[in-house]
Amino acid sequence: MKIPSRLPLLTVVDRCLRWFAQPPSTPLSGLNHRQPSSTARRAGYTLIEVLAAGAIVSVAATAMVSLSSTLMLQEELATRVAITRNFQENMTRLWQLGLSPVQINSLMPAQAQNALLQQAVHGTPALVETGLTTINGVVMETARSTAAVNISRDPRNEVEGASFTLTAYRPRLITALRPPPP
């Protein structure tokens, strides 16, 4: 097929294909016993070349498998980090809305009943109220929520990964308005 000259990209591809179609510089031995030896040598690859190419492909494949494995592990950890931090942030935001730690524990999904949470979070995330802070005469309540990621590959054992703490504030009035139980 003639490639129209107005398509330069196709022209380049066509030239490449034509170049690949050139006879190899090294003959392929045993392809045709009846051909002259010089012609046979030019048509094939040597064993060394094939082995070298195979080795390169093997190394590349191994590297790719290893990279894939690492990336999959990284992806799994990233998922766990995302789950843990999301859980932790929601706990903190509920506290800022005015709920107490007991109420928050009641509202958040129970780890014991959620396989995904069990797998992702190490231990139990904790929200601890740390008292009052006065900022230029304005009194705020403060709390810290801490959670760690489970980095274990074994679902039967947890291994503590990176721990992260969020510090949050909320108005004191929220607690002041809540009547004590009878």
Add this chain to the structure above:
Amino acid sequence: MRIPRHHHRSTLGALMAAALMLMIVGGIFVSSWVTLMSTRAMQVSFLEEVCKRRVGVESSRLLGWQLITDRGFQRNGSKNANEILSLGDGLGSLSTANGWNNLNIYTSTSTAGGMSTVFPYNHTGLRPGASYITVEQLTRPSYDLSGNIDNYNGWQFLKTMPPVLNGDVFCVYRKPDGVMTELDIYRDAGSGSSGHNANWTVRGRTVVRHPPSFFVSSTPSPLQLPFLTQSLYIQSYAAAEPPNIPYPVYGTDLDGDALLPSNMPVVPSTTGPIGGSGDRRHHGYLDVVRNDDNPDNSLWHFQDREAAAGRTATVTIDVAGVFNSATEAYWIAEQKNPTYTPPGWPSGYDDKLRVLFIKLDSAFLKNMRIYGVVDQIIFVGQSSAASFTKAAPLKPVIITIMPNGSRGRWVRDIRFERENNRRHVLAFQDDGGRPVEFSWVNNPISGNEFRWRGVLVNEHQSLMFNLPSPMTRTVRWIGGVMTNWTIKRRAAGGNNPSRLLFTSDSDPAVPAATNVGPAFATFLPRDAWLETYFLPVAPP
């Protein structure tokens, strides 16, 4: 067989090309995957920072909320400009921007309706609501200060409005301090003239500020308020308290079915400073009849304001004895044989009943401060449809009724004669929760309904509604109620809730007219609350 040379070369070349193409495609695929995974990993690595910033911005907003609720609802409060409040490095902060000077939201007269409006909302994105608005700005400090998190430009809308003009027809506040008995608007106690119940109908919203005020050891829990109401709002964080709700309260809708409170989200509101301390400002107290700590939201001081402005003088009734005649706007009579015999008469009274008459449709009627030197007040209403219509645009008056000294004699009997269409504020203040009997006398202008326009404010007085006889007659109180103590209905009038209606001043059944003088809202106590909005530009 001999392979043609050109055919052999083409086969090998095509194979090689295909292999190389496959490698290129594979390489691109692997590269994309690696890039995708790296991006995902980077995204997750930023997640912690994102969480921290989100919580920090919320902390900044809440710091602003507490700052304004602390300082914005004070009387004549001020705050320096560009004052920086920092929660800590990377945890949140804000600046007071231009600050404020002598801020007094209770005298604000600007409304959302005054903003530039783009139908159906103004361009700030806020729907114009029925409230007076004062706006203050809080911003993020300049970026090199610690505590800075993200852009913060919060517009603090300090809103005020008389609740009874805002659909809150029956507002029940926190009971006075130190009172051990319950705020009773729910018990069915006894029968006959001494019994009382809580069967009426609220054509509007019932607002409960402090559910614990209802509860003593004998109070049923959960407590159902027996009177019928269109909706119920409970301002209490307890209502959102799982798993157990202390002081649970629910209502009864207009069909008699159980009505859950529509109270999420809960916005704390206040009638102003209480007892000179800002700490209890948002605790649901009602202190508006005479509050020297917040004269800008006090009926007593409204009377002074009106007198100082030369609009309406104030009359003080603190001396007993015959005064004026029946041709005046008010007069005092002494009756040995009372026109309307109060309950228990003559036991507990002197040999004559001191009666104060107040003619509500008189253009000469002034604001009044009445002490317990009289035994009975007869509010004389209008006797014809024409006078009823004519009374609607008259200037509103404020009538405060208090005991004669601490725990002294108090006005025990109130009579509403015929019907009334003049706006007025009828405010009671007692220090002992003693009973006052309300009764309707004479005849309605037409039909069987006594229509009475007025706002009832009650601080620590037990108000007992005696419904007129015969049983076919009904009472329509037009204007709303603000109370922090017991309001009941005498059992002799039966328990039909449709015999006693509470409706708003804008009740379509009794059309109102624009009154002469300042707007009626300026004669009424206001509630105040805060709303925060993040807006790109200053609200107009």
